[in-house]
Amino acid sequence: MMLPEEYTALIILAIAIYLFFTEKLPLPVTAMLVPIALSLTGILEPADAFSYFGDRWVVVFMGMFIISGAMFKTGFASVIGNMTVEMAGKSKFKLMLLVMVVLGIMSALLSNTGSTAVFVPVVIAVCLSSGTSPKMMLMPMAFASSLGGTLTVIGTPPNGIVNSVLYESEKYMELGFFEFAKVGIFLFVIGIAYMVLIGYKLLPTGDVEEESPNPKGKEELRTEKMWVAIIIFAFVIISMATGIVDFQVAAMLGAMLTVITGCLTMEEAFQSISWTTVFLFAGMLSMSQAIEVTGAADLIADTLVNVSETPYIVLMLFFLATAVLTNFMSNTATAAVFAPIGITVAESLQVSPYPFVMAIAIGASCCFLTPIATPPNTIVLGPAGYSFKDYFKAGWPLQLLTFIISMIVIPIVFPF
Template structure:
């Protein structure tokens, strides 16, 4: 028992110092528990098969899909309209909305759903995301106190009460307690988040900001100025012909930038967009949308001669950004031609880029001037900056030819930011399905199963570009941290350390009156929850609280509520609850950030509830 407590204390010390990554510290503690014989290998590794850890992995994927499809951006845009320009209103909106969702959905699921939305909100409003993400995690736990199903410890104390023959709690019996907790949370977190979280991570984004965004490239080269789009109708003269047969460039001076095909099923929920880089052998089909670059007059003449129509606003084919190109499959990037390049003094049409890399040159920047017309006949010079267009996979291959050119910035990082907005309705439907499966008990599907179903559906339905993109959304540091720390509770229980601590503290305070005993139960539970899962702590402490209350002839209700509050309102550690771990990396928080912000909130709620619980549930 002593060795277990020493390992726990040293682990907490290293977490607080923050010099070593938290997941590495947790793994080292896990190895020590195995080497010392306190835990068997099976017990030590049980955390990584725990449903909480599996659920976290799935929720990272679901959250990533919500962000990748632009659904987060859409929802955050509507929330931003409600908040206006007020940072206070934005903070309150996030706290209230998250708490409400947390009353019916698990706090882990609530944070996973809200995290991409809040990150998008922060980016749009100019507020540092770190200022909002920790309050988001705490709000999900605060909201869990609103209903019987909001958090597992609520169900634990319900079971203990009914097993002892007491009247069971109503579904909304927790609501007054939850509302008070939410109000306290808002009052405490509003100043603390400004003092300790507002400057987290500032400057790092600016350091990384060296790549021009896709929107900046479109604006710089004025690609949208001479962009025309036409739909190939049933009676169009170009249907069934190749780009080479049409000879569009020589006859009209136009360049075909893209040919797009879209299919929509299930009343618009399932939509697929296939972007094709226009090549000489590309065959035009009915329903295709052709993107042309060149003079508007020539584009209109081409459309008239071949009976092409302009897509209407909101119809299929209209670009999501209402004025330019989309970059779902096809992207653009800049590369500098080296003076020693073999392409110097060659014409663009003789460069071989199209044949070798399937890349088109759509613009040239030379000595501060932009060359956009008659590009095939332009002779390349050393130092030219070429704006190239191709599939993202082909653009990535350009970096292999460093002897001839240098690709500017990190185009693939920009590609990862492009949202597949045509998949947003599908992502929303999958997200709602997951919520329904998790909320309604009459559906025989466990929450972890619901999350796994949603995660796999997000991948199979194309809400990610590929499976690798889905894996990249998983924050493995948080997953390893929780998986490695969960067996710590097994060690504490196995060695009798947790039982010894709880019994000695509670029994020692029983003679000092009900308020002192109530405070002892709350803060003992709160302390244990920092190292043991909240459900396990509630299971351990609830019978002790019930026995302590009945022995001195008091009602067990306030004491059991103190247990569920102490188990659920644990904010002083990143591994105390999965929501705390979920936001740790996204908010760039250290262990001490949770101490600075979470510990005061935890203490204030405890102090207030020691006096409020007897008013709501008399001794």
């Protein structure tokens, strides 16, 4: 006796979540096993299961990764980092504020992973010269990177996934470039203010490390191309923000211009792309389609609606479920799983899907409890010598704060 398709899809989903959680397999491998399993079980046609490598948001993120690479390779990101720490002087609180603000803004417009990575050696060097422990600076950096990602549609992969699912539904308009900032700006400002004024007290303290954070030495930068990269970057952001050029066209045109103008070599362009993100994105979007076409989304939606038919309570459940899972598995995968369910639940409750998908996007981005919750969290783990419990101790108040802010702001900005 064969299982109904919706249960088969849920079993595949459960296995994928287990593998993401335990990381018994590399994350991209788990993600690619999903369309394979969906094809073998007949839930999706192979052409459909693997079609998401051509998804418009996969194209956008690939292009933006390359443009980000040009900003780092030409030295512009390093200039911003050095200017920031020079402005802060010897004040560790001013340094924390400036680093969080600048890194958050950079993360909204560039790769938050790359932005964090370029700041790590710069900030550690300042910490060493000023006698401040890197433990006091690097975790706030990672948190600011996640908060900054909530400001734009390209700031973090979950935002792109939410837009992609809205687009695929053919019923709803995608969210605009800065529409995420309607909620994200409150998280960004209040989150940074909390860390600088109160949260720093929960950060671990330690001795100043005497070893270099970059033992391989400084990478040779192509600084003569800096202004070219800045012009390309500005063109892409303005094009996306105004809508004069489609997102995927603008991103890929900008990426190609960085190679044509010599900001990057072709090899450097390929190396700039986070292939883990691409495979996770493309693989798990097939899961999103599967749980929708098989009726699994309706099954989960009915379960949530049975818990409560009050939209506000369901909104809270979506945020909490997304945030909890994301602290232990890929935020890309979590957003891809929950976004179509959010739309289905909204339709069951006969309300707008936008507050639900926004809660899912924010819940998947604002995760501060573990070092594996986000790539920025992972990047600072080694250089600062943090432990797993350091993240939980410093992160749980910020996690709670983002939940409270979101539950207040989302229903106001995106009413049911």
